[in-house]
Amino acid sequence: MVSSAVSMSVPLTIGKLIDFFSNANPQIPFGLSLGQASGILLFLFSAGAVANAGRAMLMRLSGQRIVARLRERTYAAALRQEVEFVEKGEGDVLSRLSVDSSIVGESVTQNLSDGLRSVVMASAGLGAMFYISPQLTLLMLTVVPPVSLGAVFYGRYLKKLSNRTQEALGDMTKVAQEALTALRTVQAFNSAKQEEAKFHEKVGTVLTLARKEAIASGIFFGATGWSGNVTLLALLGYGGTLVSRGTITMGDLTSLLLYTVYVGNGLQMLTVFFSSIMRGIGAGVRIFDLIDRQPAIPPNTGVEVDPSRRGPIRFEHVWFEYPSRRNVQILKDLNLEVNVGESVAIVGQSGSGKSSINALLMRYYDPVKGKVTFDGQDIREFNPSSWRSIIGVVPQDPILFTGTIASNIAYGNPDATMEQIEAAARQANCEFVWGMPQGFLTEIGRASLSGGQRQRLAIARALLKKPAILALDEATSSLDATSEHRVNDAIDKILRSRQTTCVIVAHRLSTIARAERIVVLEDGHIVESGTYRHLVNKEGSRFRHLMAAQLNAAAGEYPASALPPLTPPSEPEAVRPAAPEETRV
Numbered sequence: 001m002v003s004s005a006v007s008m009s010v011p012l013t014i015g016k017l018i019d020f021f022s023n024a025n026p027q028i029p030f031g032l033s034l035g036q037a038s039g040i041l042l043f044l045f046s047a048g049a050v051a052n053a054g055r056a057m058l059m060r061l062s063g064q065r066i067v068a069r070l071r072e073r074t075y076a077a078a079l080r081q082e083v084e085f086v087e088k089g090e091g092d093v094l095s096r097l098s099v100d101s102s103i104v105g106e107s108v109t110q111n112l113s114d115g116l117r118s119v120v121m122a123s124a125g126l127g128a129m130f131y132i133s134p135q136l137t138l139l140m141l142t143v144v145p146p147v148s149l150g151a152v153f154y155g156r157y158l159k160k161l162s163n164r165t166q167e168a169l170g171d172m173t174k175v176a177q178e179a180l181t182a183l184r185t186v187q188a189f190n191s192a193k194q195e196e197a198k199f200h201e202k203v204g205t206v207l208t209l210a211r212k213e214a215i216a217s218g219i220f221f222g223a224t225g226w227s228g229n230v231t232l233l234a235l236l237g238y239g240g241t242l243v244s245r246g247t248i249t250m251g252d253l254t255s256l257l258l259y260t261v262y263v264g265n266g267l268q269m270l271t272v273f274f275s276s277i278m279r280g281i282g283a284g285v286r287i288f289d290l291i292d293r294q295p296a297i298p299p300n301t302g303v304e305v306d307p308s309r310r311g312p313i314r315f316e317h318v319w320f321e322y323p324s325r326r327n328v329q330i331l332k333d334l335n336l337e338v339n340v341g342e343s344v345a346i347v348g349q350s351g352s353g354k355s356s357i358n359a360l361l362m363r364y365y366d367p368v369k370g371k372v373t374f375d376g377q378d379i380r381e382f383n384p385s386s387w388r389s390i391i392g393v394v395p396q397d398p399i400l401f402t403g404t405i406a407s408n409i410a411y412g413n414p415d416a417t418m419e420q421i422e423a424a425a426r427q428a429n430c431e432f433v434w435g436m437p438q439g440f441l442t443e444i445g446r447a448s449l450s451g452g453q454r455q456r457l458a459i460a461r462a463l464l465k466k467p468a469i470l471a472l473d474e475a476t477s478s479l480d481a482t483s484e485h486r487v488n489d490a491i492d493k494i495l496r497s498r499q500t501t502c503v504i505v506a507h508r509l510s511t512i513a514r515a516e517r518i519v520v521l522e523d524g525h526i527v528e529s530g531t532y533r534h535l536v537n538k539e540g541s542r543f544r545h546l547m548a549a550q551l552n553a554a555a556g557e558y559p560a561s562a563l564p565p566l567t568p569p570s571e572p573e574a575v576r577p578a579a580p581e582e583t584r585v
């Protein structure tokens with residue numbers, strides 16, 4: 001208010017000065033000397049400048065705070081969502097976090113600040129103009145309705161374009177992200193050109209939309225500029241006759257013309273403000289859609305699970321299909337029971353739904369029909385966060401985060417002591433860590449870990465939780481014999497301790513043979529269940545069939561003796577030859 005009031009006093013002052021100096025016998029109001037009057041004006045302008053600086057600073061700062069808070073809330077909301085929503089890119093979280101929040105930021109910082117200033121300037125200017133000459137002011141105002149109408153249409157069009165631009169930008173980012181995270185594959189297949197072409201297409205869409213926006217803004221600003229100049233001309237013509245008639249002075253006309261420029265600028269800024277607010281609203285809607293979204297599996301509602309609770313896991317008549325592929329049934333009336341401390345290996349052809357069983361156990365998804373129970377209670381009744389806290393999970397492709405080896409093992413257990421971290425690492429055969437110059441404080445980025453080492457770190461991470469249940473999804477990727485032996489040895493220790501119920505999605509024969517029980521998954525349900533010895537020796541078993549298929553031999557001709565030597569999981573073993581590469585299931 002202060003800065004705008006000072007700015008708006010400038011045209012009036014200039015008009016008065018012109019009249020003052022064109023007068024043969026000038027009189028300064030209030031009997032001030034010329035020096036005093038100049039001093040007062042200088043003081044007022046300085047106060048206006050300070051207020052202006054304060055306005056810009058405060059508005060920007062508060063706007064940035066709003067943006068920071070929006071970003072944090074968007075991120076937290078994204079982390080709360082069910083995995084499918086984020087992984088399938090439905091939420092387009094990254095573009096909401098970066099682009100949309102910046103747009104909202106721009107709207108609430110600079111534009112809101114300039115917009116408020118324009119409102120004050122336009123209304124104060126109009127007030128002053130009415131005071132000087134109501135006739136000339138009314139003449140000037142004839143231009144306002146058409147310009148405002150144009151501004152409304154322009155704003156709406158811009159909002160629509162802005163939504164489409166954000167979507168196109170999101171698509172563009174996705175294409176780039178996919179290629180950049182798979183740079184090795186892109187280079188291995190020499191597909192840089194192909195990727196460039198995909199990106200070019202997406203950039204093209206953004207550019208087309210930008211072109212439309214450019215054309216619309218060109219027409220709008222061209223038209224408003226033209227109408228502004230025509231108005232000035234009309235004011236000058238009519239104002240000139242009023243001066244010659246002596247209705248207003250030369251100074252008044254000068255002030256009026258200056259006010260017209262100020263008000264015109266104010267109105268133009270208002271249209272920019274309006275269109276930017278429209279764009280901000282579009283982006284804001286996308287952000288609040290995500291913030292307000294109720295996750296399909298809310299992470300913090302339901303009964304807390306006592307960490308010491310133990311009990312069998314049961315899949316009872318479970319039917320399941322992925323939400324994104326509703327017509328493809330993955331599990332059909334699946335029944336499976338895993339007793340306390342038991343280890344069960346799930347085997348089956350690739351794509352048969354083995355990992356989906358673990359995904360249901362982790363409650364990344366809920367069954368379409370049937371239920372999964374723990375200790376007799378449907379796991380849907382549990383608070384998902386609390387339920388997941390009693391499960392140690394080793395995914396197929398373990399993810400390590402930026403940070404030290406220790407912080408990666410302690411991921412999810414930030415309060416773990418160094419002793420606990422070391423104990424878990426020892427249990428998971430991570431002896432390689434002790435051989436590193438900085439040991440557990442080695443940064444992951446510098447460590448260049450092998451596949452087997454990453455898996456063992458992931459096992460250590462899962463073990464540190466002292467989980468009641470271990471959900472292990474064995475890596476399909478190959479490990480060298482020594483690595484595989486170390487990983488298996490680590491798994492073996494867990495199985496033999498019999499303190500953890502283990503559900504293992506197994507691919508390697510050496511792991512399968514270690515489990516107490518093997519279940520064979522086929523066509524969405526379990527077709528066979530038994531110990532390794534039982535299944536291998538059973539004539540025509542699906543398990544033998546599966547093994548034989550993997551070994552590329554005819555099912556019936558495949559002798560059980562050709563399978564690697566068997567050691568029951570409970571017996572400690574010395575050195576087990578690693579299963580041949582082909583025996584992955």
Ligand SMILES: Nc1ncnc2c1ncn2[C@@H]1O[C@H](COP(=O)(O)OP(=O)(O)OP(=O)(O)O)[C@@H](O)[C@H]1O
Pocket residue numbers: 322324325330348349350351352353354355356357476505585
């Ligand atoms: N998020 C998902 N959305 C849609 N379909 C999926 C999703 N994840 C897996 N599928 C599909 O579900 C089926 C079962 O997948 P799943 O990963 O459970 O198989 P799997 O037996 O573990 O395979 P593999 O041994 O190759 O790891 C596959 O056809 C797969 O394409």
